[in-house]
Amino acid sequence: MSLTASSVEQPGDSEFHEPEGDDKAAGKVGVEGRSPAKLAWARFRKDRLSMVSFSVVVLFFAIAVLTPILVAAGVLKPQDFNQDQLDLITGGLPNEGMSLAHPFGIEPGTGRDLLSRILLGTTLSMTIALSGAIITVIIGTVLGIIAGFTGGVVDGVIGRIIDLTLSFPSTLMLLALSQVVVDRMLDIGIPSGPNGAFVNGFYIVIVLAAFGWPPVARLIRGQVLSIREREFVDAARLMGASRPRIYFKEILPNLWAPILVYFTLLMPAYVSAEAALSYLGVGIKNPTPTLGNVLSGALLYADSYPLFFFTPAIFIAVIVISFNLLGDGARDALDPKAGR
Template sequence: MSTTEPKLGAEAAGAAVDIAAPVTSVASKSPMQLAMGRLRKDKLTLISLAFVVFFILAALTAPLAVHVFNIIDPLKTNQDALDSFGRPNAAWGGISWSHPLGLEPSVGRDTLSRVWYGLTFSLLIALSATIIAMVLGVVLGIVSGAAGGWVDAIIGRIIDLTLAFPQTLMLLALSTTGLIMVRTYLHTPAGNVTAAVYVVIVLGAFGWTSIARIVRGQVLSLREREFVHAAQMMGASRTRIYFREILPNLWAPILVSFTLMMPAFVSAEAALSFLGVGIAAPTPTLGNILTDSVRYADIVATYFFVPAIVIAAIVVSFNLLGDGLRDALDPKSDR
């Protein structure tokens, strides 16, 4: 008994020490910190983000490179670098140190300069149309989901009616009338400015339905939350409830929808340029460059593949970034 008592005493003392030791605190993390942690672990999303940032910086610096520093000139012709048939003298479509991406056949304009400068116009058109579509979709989605009743029914029928119209066909059919109306009521100069404004308005006016349905579904859940009922009991106006209480809780689906809508409008601008609606040459956009390159696809393949690869890279980068943001903000969603 005497030999075991000291051991028991030592064990009891050790247990007392352990109990008395302070417990290490665990720092809590906000939903944003958790999302950023998941985002940093997603290598594919980080690579996509790097490509998106690169394209945005290229679009922002192109006007400076053209008009301020005179590094590139998308309108300069290089006839001396073409043969008698209008084909570039150098191999691979005229690729050289002076023209890293080759030359445009028949005209001789530098492909790198035109793609770089055209990136600005394409992303500007896509961004403007996305902002219009997002504003319309978010506002109507919040009002529809929060108000309910006949308001929800009317907005729902408007969405169905908008989806029933074939967007591309309507844009082509109304192009002449639409261009005249834009030039008359918005006092835009005739030419590419009017065409760009027309494309932006049509893309934005027909592209808001998807985000409206997403926002409406989220609002149907949010309007039953305690903070909304508390605001109603305190006498808050509907405008405050819609845009001060509900809207801040919708930033995650809005951000994801924005990153997915941008590349869709970049592709739409290219398709519309191919159909003859939009900014016309020689002012470059990715769409009209790709349209012009189709004529030379069998002669100078590089001139066709350069804008096609750039458009594909933009679309894939934005889509993968949107998927990554959705996974980071909502870990329960399937990729």
Template sequence: MTVTAGEFDVDSAIGGEERDTTIAGRSPGQIARSRFRRDKVSMVCLAILVFFILLAIAAPILNAVGVIDPDSGHPDLVQGIGSMPTGHLGGVSSDHWLGVEPQTGRDLLSRVVVGLTSSFIIAASATFIAIFIGTVVGIISGFSGGWVDTGLGRFMDLVLAFPQLLMLLALSQPLKDRLTAMGVPDGNTVDFAYVIIVLGFFGWPYFARIIRGQVLSLREREFVEAARSLGAKGPRIWFTELLPNIWAPILVYMSLILPQYIAAEATLSFLGVGIRPPTPTLGSLLTDSVNYLLVDPMFFWAPGGLLVIIVLAFNLVGDGLRDALDPKSDRH
């Protein structure tokens, strides 16, 4: 038997034939991927999310080539009191798979697909801002200690003390006016910027505290002490030694906060401070459908059901990632 680093070879004669069996070691990343792939529920949810993300990315292209048409109305498909869709289930047909909107007659499937793109843009951008700020602040706070840690900790407490929903409503018009004065085009652009900035700003302190706790447990490890002894300074240690060792909580938190922001965008649109018409989002579609819940339930359940599916899929994928990255988990 010959033993080498990371593997060992076994040479044996079985039945007159010589066999060479190599057993190779696996990295923590390979082990985590293997554990995640064994979670069937998480894999199915991941496939669902990949489909919807690709659909959201392709929506502008599909709109440009005419495959979907979220803006053209079909007056011939609505009639009667309130201009309700004709036919069953809100006008469901081979041309309109989810029916049409009341009053306007616009294709509901096209509106939902384009709304999915808008919601994903907002959620992904706000998630990136929250994770970026939270990671930087958490690393600096946990590694520096002393008055730096105390000061950043108190600032996090201050941000968390603000009632988020109330601040979102109160800051809506003043912040939009400020963004417009800074050169951000008025209309949908400033609406997108406002929602992304506010969600990202109020979301980073939670993640910063998670990263700070991870860094506190890592800063006294041997590899950090070795980097210090070789003359590495703060920024180099932060981003070359500590950051690669905290990617697991970053992935898990990202999978959990992104669906929260999708739901938050829907809430803001429902309250009238989100994205203004005519640009559709899942939230604005839900807002428009509330008055038709009993007479045209498809108008409500198309965006509402999609929102539930996406949020649930993200949460289940997040649970699967957490279990796959946790060596103490007994689910696999």
């Protein structure tokens, strides 16, 4: 059984509860111990800003899950053109802004419903960000545990790989290798999807993870250097536990707090990265919507039709701010001694 420093009860780790039956008659007071997870959740709930950000994040995940269902049911129509609602004299600007039929208005030039495209874009952008963050954390955690626990030559080799990866200009590599890597993916049988959406999204996920894991590995390695000296790790060694068991049964459960915090900080970074890459012409292309390419297309109409520009920009800003605040709240709840 793994032990952590936070598993030792501190003042405030227990709570009183009303005794019942004979205990109450005898005047006994009940005391209930709380696990580190319950303590962290209790601290998290006391922070109103963190709870608001948590609610917003849950809302965006619900949007990401429900939007494809609504599109399939015909409730949302992101690819329908409403040319009759455009003014050709003004270059295809909408005749009107928000309406009951189109709460966020329609796209200039195409007449597609902006709400439907932003919601579907939220689904795709968050799918890319979530997939990239999960792969990044897995790679960084595994290599960080191996480097920190093993030490010696293995630690040195992984450290040099980290330095080499960080030395590459990731944005330049993304732009330079985009078409080449996507073509090779298609050659090996990876499906392209509608308008190449799947293979391009897969490319973004792989590259984000390939350049994003070194900071995670360094963080985890530093934690493991301390954990490997604990008594429960020595006990596991003496009992003949294998390396994989020590890695994933003894050490990994003691790393969930920094992993969770870093994961919540990776999500907004990857949402922003997808938007930036779409602006640079790398990633999922129109007509398949993401928050990035919707915003990129709106730049042409920022002066003449601000609603088209500010709506996806606000969506991206709210997602990024909510995840950042959630990460701050999780860090404070999991490590109450650390200052905000």
